[in-house]
Amino acid sequence: MLGETASGKKVVFLAAGRQDRAVGCELRPCSRAEKARILAPQPLSSQYLIRNSGAGPWPGTDPGALSTHAHSFALTHTPFSPRSPQAEGRGHSERFNSRDNMQWASVLLLAGLCSLSWAQYDDDPHWWFHYLRSQQSTYYDPYEPYPYEPYEPYPYGVEEGPAYAYGSPPPPPEPRDCPQECxxxxxxxxxxxxxxxxxxxxxxxxxxxxxxxxxxxxxxxxxxxxxxxxxxxxxxxxxxxxxxxxxxxxxxxxxxxxxxxxxxxxxxxxxxxxxxxxxxxxxxxxxxxxARVPNNALEGLENLTALYLQHNEIQEVGSAMRGLRSLILLDLSYNHLRRVPDGLPSALEQLYLEHNNVYSVPDSYFRGSPKLLYVRLSHNSLTNNGLASNTFNSSSILELDLSYNQLQKIPPVNTNLENLYLQGNRINEFSISSFCTVVDVINFSKLQVLRLDGNEIQRNAMPEDAPLCLRQASLIEI
Missing domain, CATH: 3.80.10.10 (Ribonuclease Inhibitor)
Incomplete structure (x- = not known):
């Protein structure tokens, strides 16, 4: 290869194995023997040997300069004297030959690589199609069948319909699991x-x-x-x-x-x-x-919470309700009862006995139901003789309906009562002791609604201490 010295003179560097030597004929006079030795073919260097996969010698190269190895070739540079016109022309020719040789070497190398790649698809003429498909799926192997993803069931648990082979008729539909009338x-x-x-x-x-x-x-x-x-x-x-x-x-x-x-x-x-x-x-x-509710008619119904028996012809209930320990609502209205049921469930909250023929209620009858809130006994035959003094003195009752009976006096009620309906009776006096046993700043009734209309009480019959006892009342109708 060419180079320059510090003074600008051209020199030729020759490659020989692992050692490089520089000879410059311009630095000193060269004899013909030295020039001949310089221009003589150099021995083949191992660093210029290139595997050629069986390719022949390059065109334009000296067959004598090739190695005896059948699959190798050598690129050599012939030294020349840069000052000699013949040598310089020969040097240019050698440089062009070296450049051509390098280009040919690149072409042959690329052809060898392509031949190796082509050999992979000798049995498949559509190798390019497999190549394109492989770029779309990272799991594709050209020598294996096209990989299908494993089937996964629908994530929401929807069942698939029955499968049947193509070409065969679908199975007949199953009979409808619903009556035609519905x-x-x-x-x-x-x-x-x-x-x-x-x-x-x-x-x-x-x-x-x-x-x-x-x-x-x-x-x-x-x-x-x-x-x-x-x-x-x-x-x-x-x-x-x-x-x-x-x-x-x-x-x-x-x-x-x-x-x-x-x-x-x-x-x-x-x-x-x-x-x-x-x-x-x-x-x-x-x-x-x-017409009748036997004592064992509701036996075992421990989970029963609501029993609706209104608008029947029931005359007697007896103790059929005692075992209903979860009962919350009992409706026996619009019947022919003369007595209240024997014993009420402890969980009872609502009792409807209106429109019957009940004439009496036992003393402390409601104390066995500490959760009782609403009691309706309107349109019965209740009298003051059939009611004890503490019959309705229950702290849990919030609403009591005794309207349209035969009462002549206001029965005693608890101070926690909020709504009292007594219209349509025969009450002829307003007794404040029925609401407050003691009337002062601390003791008073929580009554909010009091209806006494349809009775025999005069409007001016209200006692003077009534406003103090019934201080929370929003409606008092006489």
Whole structure:
């Protein structure tokens, strides 16, 4: 290769193995022997050997300068004298040959690499298509089948429909799991609506149902075993039909161990249905013709919270309510009761006994129900002779309705009472001691509403200390 000295003279550097030597004929006179030795072919250097994968010698090179190795070639530089015109021309030719040789070497090297890459796809003429696909998926292997991702179920738990082979007809649809007479909405799959359809019988109930509605039809019987297929029922609505007690199966409800609400109101029942499941929480039997409630009619219903028996013909209840320890609401209004039930449940909060023939209430009758809030005894036959002095002196009662009875005096009430209805009686005096035993700044009644209209009290009959005792009253009507 060419170089320059510090004085600007051109020199030729020759490569020979791992040692480099510089000869400058301009620095001193050179003999013909030295020039011949310089211009002679140099031995092949190991650092210029290039693997050629079986390629032949380069064009324009001296075959004698090639190594005897069949797969190697050598790039050599022939030294020349830069001052000699012949040598300089020969040097230019050698430099161009070296440049051409390097270009050819690059071409052959690139061709060798391409031949190796092409050899990978000799069996696949569409190797370029696999290459493009491999750029789209990092998991693709050109020698393996195209990898499909494993199937994963739908994350929301939606079940797949039944699969069938292509070309074969789809399987026939399954029969509809809902009676033709009813409606089973898909958005509420556990409910069956059969109301207001003039049905005269109970249709089949699918096992998945929890809420069935048969109200306002012409159903007259509840056949035995009609609910045996759907033992998970929670609600049964049978109100507004023509069901009679003689046509109700004896054990038609006993297998429904999860039943919570039973609507049998507005029918023609004359007896209490039973046996009933222990899980029952609400029992609607109002607007029937029931005349009696036996002591064991409600046996085992420890979870019952509401019992509706209004608008019947009940004359006696007895002790049927004592075992209902979870009962909160008891409605026996519009019957023919002459006595209040024997003993009330301890959890009772609402007692409705209006429109009966009750004429007396035992002393301390309400103390067994410390949570009692509302008592309605209007439209009965109560007299002062049938009431003890402490009958209504219960600290828990907030509302007491004794209107439309035969009372002549205001019965004593507790100071915690807030609403007292006494209209439509025969009361002829305003006794302040019925509200406050002691009248002072500390002791007073919490009464807010007092109705005494429809009685025999004169407007000027109110005592002078009434405003002090009834200081929180917002309405006193005489």
């Amino acid at each position: 409606d089973c909405p898909p958005n509420f799959p556990t409910a069956m609506y059969c109301d207001n359809r003039n049905l005269k019988y109970l249709p089949f109930v699918p096992s998945r149902m929890k809420y069935v509605y048969f109200q306002n039809n012409q159903i007259s019987s509840i056949q035995e075993g009609v609910f045996d297929n759907a033992t998970g029922l929670l609600w049964i609505a049978l109100h507004g039909n023509q069901i009679t007690s003689d046509r109700v199966g004896r054990k038609v409800f006993s297998k429904l161990r999860h039943l919570e609400r039973l609507y049998l109101d507005h029918n023609n029942l004359t007896r209490m249905p039973g046996p009933l499941p222990r899980s029952l929480k609400e029992l609607h039997l109002d607007h029937n013709q029931i």
